[in-house]
């Protein structure tokens with residue numbers, strides 16, 4: 381069968397993209413290396429859409445949870461992954477958990493029965509030189525293909541590890557304790573000179589925090605993660621702490637050049653430098669998410685929440701994501717991709733799934749879904765209108781294709797911090813307000829697409 385588009389990678393994103401294209405009448409070649417001489421360190425079978433770890437698609441609550449909302453939107457867009465998940469559903473309270481074998485079999489059977497899809501078991505070693513293509517090879521992309529991607533994108537724009545520092549919701553930071561200032565007031569503009577949120581610590585607080593880092597329970601590296609050389613470039617904060625009690629105070633937690641306005645006096649009208657400081661830097665254009673600078677960590681999640689809430693100003697911090705270090709191949713999408721997930725330097729190549737810098741089964745499938753829709757519209761010469769940013773899928777897409785800060789870009793789960801904020805709504809009602817707005821705007825967007833189709 382000749383094909384209209386080549387999808388590389390038969391995981392969650394690749395399968396979803398293939399489904400979306402095939403049901404719109406396009407002939408898809410879907411290349412998957414497992415079963416064709418390739419393997420990853422995490423997959424155990426040759427089945428398409430294998431879930432490599434947990435069997436959960438997380439919360440299915442579409443009224444108060446961003447990932448639950450994403451489920452809702454994907455169902456509205458006839459997602460194969462959601463349909464296969466529903467058919468393999470297990471009891472799990474408000475979460476959507478699945479029988480992993482039944483789920484993967486449902487996906488594979490649906491694609492095998494779809495006449496427009498040809499599944500080819502083969503390792504693809506380089507980026508195709510021409511023809512519509514979707515790269516959906518995931519966090520464990522085959523090494524030759526990864527090298528080929530690095531050659532095209534530049535090695536510094538393809539990451540093999542996500543060294544993630546925690547990201548905090550801005551509205552949960554106590555700005556009576558913290559202040560906005562760049563070190564030495566450096567910067568051209570007023571915004572540049574106030575680009576960091578500073579959380580000050582006195583000596584006692586610093587020493588207690590240092591002890592907490594040393595004693596905190598850590599996650600172990602898997603053997604194949606420990607041997608990935610990139611690790612040296614992103615040292616966890618607790619490893620740095622182990623090098624000596626002063627190391628952090630001369631590293632990411634140094635207080636020099638930062639004037640704490642609460643200590644202003646006649647002698648120091650701007651305020652004094654704190655003994656130590658934790659800095660946060662803006663992480664998205666909306667200014668709703670801020671990352672803790674230099675705080676990549678292998679501390680266990682519960683330990684991170686407990687310890688980081690002892691930092692002055694972060695006592696009530698809500699985390700959009702916690703820190704971690706994992707093997708993860710992903711590109712610097714905000715720099716490399718256009719708003720339609722196309723590689724700017726090779727516009728016939730789209731990226732989808734976790735390799736774009738989204739994180740999670742559902743998010744990866746969602747980006748596969750939307751990549752399939754975009755490719756179908758392009759091949760049908762339809763004008764693409766993106767889903768509104770107020771929807772979960774629109775917010776995620778906007779984040780990875782340009783709204784995230786490219787310099788600190790790290791993989792991201794869907795969360796309400798990516799949504800245009802609703803400051804006027806009381807905090808208690810905000811989640812319902814986000815999901816209500818998203819559902820209405822998603823319905824309107826889908827109706828608009830239907831009207832265009834009927835008119836054509």
Ligand SMILES: Cc1cc2nc3c(=O)[nH]c(=O)nc-3n(C[C@H](O)[C@H](O)[C@H](O)COP(=O)(O)OP(=O)(O)OC[C@H]3O[C@@H](n4cnc5c(N)ncnc54)[C@H](O)[C@@H]3O)c2cc1C
Pocket residue numbers: 388389390391392393394411412413414418419420422423429430431432433434435436502503504505516517518519520521522523525707732733734735739740741742744745
């Ligand atoms: C160890 C690990 C555990 C994870 N656990 C979870 C979890 O519990 N929950 C969660 O929500 N997310 C988890 N993730 C994150 C992520 O959501 C999943 O990895 C998800 O499967 C990503 O979907 P994807 O389609 O982008 O990639 P994948 O599902 O990995 O699919 C990519 C496919 O491409 C194939 N492939 C790779 N290179 C080539 C090549 N050169 N030629 C042909 N085929 C190729 C692979 O064999 C694979 O089938 C985990 C990730 C890892 C690495």
